[in-house]
Amino acid sequence: MRHLYHELWRYAAGARGLLLGAFALLVGSQLFKLAVPWLAGQAINQIQSGGLSGLPHAGLLLAGVFCATAASWAMHGPGRVLERNAAMRVRETLFAALTRRVLDAPLxxxxxxxTAETVSRVNQATGALYGFAESQYIYLQNGVRLFGPVIALWLIAPAVGIVAVCGYMVLGFLISRFDRRIMTYSLRESQTERRLSAALVDSLGNIATVFALRRRNGVANMMLERMRATFPPLRRSMVINEAKWCTVDLLSALLWCVLVALYAWLAASGASGPDHQVLKLGNVFMVYEYAREAGDVITAIAVHYSGIVGTQASYAAAQPIEAAGIEKWADALEPTGWRQLRIEGLRFHHAAARGEAPALEGVDLALQRGRRYALVGPSGAGKSTLLRLLAGLDRPQAGTIGFDGELLADPAAALRLEATLIPQQSEIFEGTLRENLLLGASADDTQLDAALRLAAAEDFVAGLVQGLDTVVAERGANWSGGQRQRLALARAMVAAQGSSLLLLDEPTSSLDPDTERKVLDRVLASHAGACVVSSVHRLNLLDRFDEVVLMQDGRVLDAGPPGDLALRSQAFRDLLSAQTASSA
Structure with missing residues (x-):
């Protein structure tokens, strides 16, 4: 729990005044409530000792009960408002920190x-700390209602106070032992819940594939198995929880009975001193009320401690995010005046591909600004991997990269300031078409229209009733693959303005040949001063490029003008022949 308070204070930066103000009001509210049994008990004592003559004084004390209750609510309401406002600030700060950490993490x-697991972790952690922050009144209330009655019992009879402290310590120890076991199973349950969430997101997000392959029953069974995996830790937790409740309830009832009996015995025997030789009914009432109240608090602590255990488990979901490394991602292009980019001895191995051959091995390449390069080769040759490295999205395990003869100390960070990679995947985001094109950036309609024209999407968008304000269906499901790809390309053109290194990973593969040629010509013309490197599948487009880079098995076999390469490379001629035969 100490860790949760540390995190609460950490993310309450800027709202700590609200938080402290809420604490002060909520504690004050409970102190007024704490006075109610004392006032009521004193009223009973007045009636017992003074009879009818004590009624006026008793009436004033009972009026004090009402005033104390009213004062308690006068502080509780504003305190809760401040508390919940502070909780919203905590949630906002934590969400911003976690999403920033996710966006700063290496690819x-x-x-x-x-992805669904990461989303679940962010939601779990922010929801947990937010819930903890807005529930402080419960913990403050329990704290005051536990220590306050114990102090009151001590003042009434020290021996009763000592027995109460010992009894509550035993109860607290038992609760912590039970909940430590529950915490273990809560963590396991959270892990299985995230796997279930991932299965749901994948299955529903790819529902067209599920329908097309007639796999509804199989997917439903898979999700059911994931659901069943959440039950074993839950069942164990349920048994332990019921045992805890039985123990706490019985011992709490036993304790307050013992405390009342102890006070009565002390008063009857005169062991509490001359002031307690007469059994005052008001004092008995106070002992009963304070003992019962403290017992109720112990029960409430058992309830809320279980909640805290769950909160700790949920907040712990953020640990892998906070432990992620931080990359120096570029927020904007900062192109320099470089003329040549040289790569020597480049080697790259995917982290997840253990025991497999490197994706790239011994790659040497020289790229000139203002020239166009086509990457060709069979599937798995390493073209996309090379483009990702040139974009600075991945870091090579070996090799050097430099501009104009000067080696880069941090090639990935430097390349991110120069390069824009346009991937093959047509990823469409939730929101309007305008929001998809901008992704939070700023650009006027003239720039957006220019980008749409480069992607040959201007006629398509002009035909939409709401134009750029059209709401996109999930993943652009209401548009064809070619339309989605052109919109994704237009978005990339907005981001690529001013880029000195433009990288194309077959971003036009879903377009018909005529549209693809038109789009490619427009893109190349708009980036005449940049170095353009494109992965090319349709080899009839090679006449648009100055040089061809032939790749195979993660290596560069040869590079040169298309005509020269056709004369000296049998592998290149085989590629040309294979595509000619397939299109015949």
Missing amino acids: AWHEARH
């Missing part, structure tokens, strides 16, 4: 984890 970290 390899993301690829090693399921």
